[in-house]
Amino acid sequence: MSGRIVVLSGGVGGAKLALGLAHAVDPKDLMIVTNTGDDFDHYGLRVCPDTDTVLYTLGDVADRERGWGRADESWRFMETFRALGGADWFNLGDRDLALHVLRTARLRGGETLSAITADIARTLGIAAAVIPMSDQPVSTHVETTGGPIPFQHYFVREQCAPVATGFAFEGIAEAAPNPALLEALEAGPRAVLLAPSNPFVSIDPILALPGLRDRLRACGAPVVAVSPIIGGRSIKGPAAKMMAELRMPVSPAGIARHYRGLIDGLVIDEADRALAEEVRAIEPEVTVAQSVMRSLDDRIALARCMIDFADGLSAKGSP
16 A cells, blocks of 8 residues: 555645644645635636635635635735626635636646646645546535525625535536546555535535445545534535534534444544444444644644554554
8 A cells, every 4th residue: 555645625624634634644645625616707717716715725825714715815806806896705815716716727628637736736835736536517505495406606795595405416426536646446446435524515525426335445545534523513615504404413423324334433523422332333443632723733643643543443444
């Protein structure tokens, strides 16, 4: 097996874990696979929210207070756009806008999203591999009691208010897993980690890529997830709300059931220690840790916990 650690990631939570991992291991041994189901065209530009959050975080240019976008941002474009009568439900800062313009122009010129993302990562001084899950577009839709809604409309414009009944990933049947990801799995990574990202709209689009679940199970590495649910709540985003609306237990046990058949281990928070045996009864091994990532030290500690957990599973012969 190689020393590479493969991480399946959404936006904010995944970016926090990625930053911790980049300090815990040699970042050259790190591959962050970003969800592209959130990607969409806005103002004629291709916007990739989860990928950009990971890039900005690892490149140390993220706005830490807002949790999204770039630091030292200005908003002249949006101010002018709004004054001219443009729709302003999705904000793009001026610095952020430059990336979307560049990416859109290069995509229209025939380049792949992978190549563009790799160039941006190099420009930002990122040593880890940051790769989109696929070079073919996939669009996540939230199925609701009022009909399907494109994810960004649900998440930003509607503020997650509609009741979710399911999820659909348009274009997934035609999308191929990123070749670099398949190569990493074929080489036998040290571990595959599922970030504490929304399981339905951040991790599931990656797992839904044709053949990827089989590749993950066959790669020979332990697959370890960290529960995004702590004390019956999600730290950020609508994961807990979605689970309740889907009539799932809003707990680490609900996460374990959702990933049953894929993961070998689940990290749960200290607040949920009493649920460890319930989770083990579902299937995966369990370890308990402080999983709320408020500081860089928290991120590094969780990263090391996940790596040690995965290494321990390997030593025990799991998978």
